[in-house]
Ligand SMILES: CC(C)[C@H](C(=O)O)[C@@H](O)C(=O)O
C-alpha cells in the first residue's frame with residue numbers, strides 16, 4: 001500500500017460540502033488502487049480569520065509543507081468583503097501561493113460533450129475546445145514592489161502596483177508551458193502586451209530564446225487584448241496558452257466561461273518541489289452554502305489532477321475522471337449545469353452516484 | 358455655413374481607402390447640413406516612420422492641435438513589427454494620446470440587428486447588447502514609471518512596468534463615465550482588481566466617493582477576471598463600464614468581439630479640451646490593403662461620433678448613422694461582415710451606396 005498525506009483546506013461557503021464528497025471518493029478509490037490517504041484538515045480564508053484572526057495561519061502553511069499534496073476548496077464570502085487587506089480571505093490564498101512557491105497554475109478548459117449546450121457560444125464554435133492555460137502565479141503585478149498608496153509631489157494620493165518579471169521567473173514558467181504543450185497538441189501561444197510593456201518584451205524574448213530547445217512545439221505570440229478576442233471568436237485555434245499572473249487571471253476565466261460549466265473545472269498550482277495545490281475554478285458561492293446545492297465535480301476533478309501530477313497515479317486519476325463522466329452520462333445534474341427540463345439533484349446525491357460509478 | 362478644420366490621419370494598411378470613403382461621405386453630408394470641412398492630411402504610424410523616421414512627427418501633433426477634430430484610420434503592419442520600440446507605429450499612437458491628453462476612450466459595442474448572426478455567441482445571448490466601455494487612456498501601466506529593463510542585485514535582468522493612478526486621474530475619467538451612464542441606461546459598472554491591487558482599491562474608493570453626486574446612476578463594482586467572464590456569459594447585464602487603461606484595452610476588445618462584426622465599430626478618444634480623435638476599433642489589416650476589400654463603415658461611424666461629440670452636430674451625426682444602416686438594410690456587405698450566401702462588395706461600392714443613402 002502506498003501512503004499519502006493530504007492536507008484538506010475546505011475554506012468557506014460551499015467548500016466543506018464539496019470537500020466531503022471528494023474525500024469519500026478518494027477513500028473508495030484508494031481501496032481499489034491500493035492507496036491509503038491520511039487526511040489532515042487545516043484552516044484558510046474567512047473561516048481561518050474567524051478562528052485565528054489570520055486568513056492563513058502559520059500552522060496551515062506548515063501542515064501543507066509536510067504533506068504530499070493539498071486539496072483546496074474555496075475561500076471568501078460577503079462577510080469578509082470589507083475587512084482590511086491583510087485580513088482578507090484572498091490574502092490567505094496569495095500567501096499560500098507564495099508560501100509554497102506555486103509558480104505554475106494549470107487551468108484546463110474543456111468542453112464536455114454532455115454539456116456542450118451549456119455554453120453561451122454557438123455549439124459549432126465551442127465543440128471540441130480543449131485549452132490549457134499555464135498561468136504564472138507567484139510573480140508579476142500580484143507581488144511586485146513598490147506597491148501601495150503614495151503621495152505625489154503635488155500632494156495628492158497615487159495608488160501604485162508594479163508588474164515585474166525576472167529572467168528566472170519567466171524561464172521556469174515557460175519551461176512548464178513548453179513541456180505541457182509537448183504532452184498536448186504541441187502548440188504554444190504566449191500572451192503578453194509587448195507592443196506597450198517592457199516587461200512583456202522581456203517575456204517574449206525569453207520565450208523565443210527557449211523555443212529552439214523545444215523544436216517539436218509550434219510557438220506563437222499574441223497580445224492580450226487580441227487573445228481575449230480570439231478566445232471569444234474562435235477558441236479552437238488554441239491548444240496551450242502561457243502568460244503572466246494578471247493576464248492569466250483574466251484569460252483563464254474567459255476560457256473557463258467558454259465552456260458554460262465553470263462548476264466542472266479543476267485547476268492545479270505547482271511549485272518547483274513540495275506539494276501542489278488542487279482546487280476548483282469556481283468560488284465559494286456563499287449564497288448556496290449549506291443547502292446541498294453545490295456541484296462537487298470540479299473539486300473531484302481537482303483531486304484527479306492531484307493524483308496525476310503530485311502523486312503520480314495516472315490509473316487512479318483516469319478512474320476518477322471516468323466516474324465523473326459516468327455520473328454526467330447518467331443524467332445527474334446540479335443546478336449550475338442543468339439545462340431546461342433536466343432533473344436537478346443535490347451535492348450529496350452526486351456524491352452517492354460517484355461512489356457507485 | 359459652419360466651418361470645421363479636420364485633421365485626417367489615414368495611417369497604414371487599409372487606412373487610406375477607408376478614410377477616402379469617409380471624406381466623401383462627410384462632404385456630401387456637409388452640403389446637406391450647411392457645414393464645410395477643411396481637411397488636412399498628416400502622417401502617423403508606419404507611413405510616418407518611412408517618410409520621416411518618426412511614428413509621430415511633431416508637425417502631425419501641431420496640425421492636430423490646430424484642428425477642431427481628428428479622424429484616425431489605422432496604424433501598423435508586419436513591416437514595422439521588429440523596429441525598436443521608440444520607432445514603432447504603436448509608439449506614435451501612444452504619443453498622440455498623451456500629446457493631445459486624450460484621457461477618455463469611449464468604445465461602444467452594439468449588436469446591429471442586421472448582423473446579429475455574425476456573433477460567435479448564441480443569438481439570444483447577444484441580441485440587444487448595447488455596451489459603452491469608458492476606458493482611461495493616458496494613465497495606468499501604459500505610461501507609469503519606473504519602466505524598462507533593470508538588473509537585479511543578483512545580476513539578472515528584470516522587466517518592469519508600473520500601474521499607477523492618481524486621484525485626479527481617476528476622478529476625471531469617473532466623471533466622464535458617470536455622465537455617459539446618465540445619458541444611457543444609468544447603470545455604471547466599475548471594473549478593477551481591488552482584491553489584489555492597491556491602485557485598484559484607490560480607484561474603487563474614488564468611484565464610490567463620487568457616486569452620491571450622481572444619485573440617478575446605479576453603481577456596481579466587478580473584478581476584471583469576473584467582468585471578462587460576465588461579458589461572455591451574459592453581456593446584456595452591462596450598460597456602461599468604466600475601467601483603467603489596461604483592463605479597458607482587454608474588456609473593450611471582448612465587448613467588440615461579442616458583436617462578431619468588429620469591422621463596424623467606431624471609437625472616440627476625448628481630452629479635457631482640444632480636439633478628440635475618432636477611429637475604428639479594427640486594425641490596419643495589411644493583408645487586404647489596397648485591394649478594395651476593406652469595410653469603411655467603422656471609419657464612417659467614427660466620423661458620426663466626431664460630429665456628435667466634437668462638432669456638436671447631432672442631426673448630421675444621426676443622418677450619417679441612418680445612412681450606414683440603410684446600406685446594411687440594402688444588403689451591402691464587405692467580406693468581414695458577410696454571412697454564407699451574401700454577395701460581397703468592395704470598399705468603393707459601399708462608399709457609393711453610402712453617398713446614395
Ligand atoms: C481570489 C483572487 C485573488 C484570485 C486571483 O486573482 O488570482 C482568483 O481570481 C483566482 O484566479 O484564483
Ligand SMILES: CC(C)[C@H](C(=O)O)[C@@H](O)C(=O)O
Nearest residue numbers: 195196225447448450451606
Ligand atoms: C495598438 C495598441 C498600443 C493599442 C492599445 O493597447 O491601446 C490598441 O490595442 C488599442 O486598443 O487601441
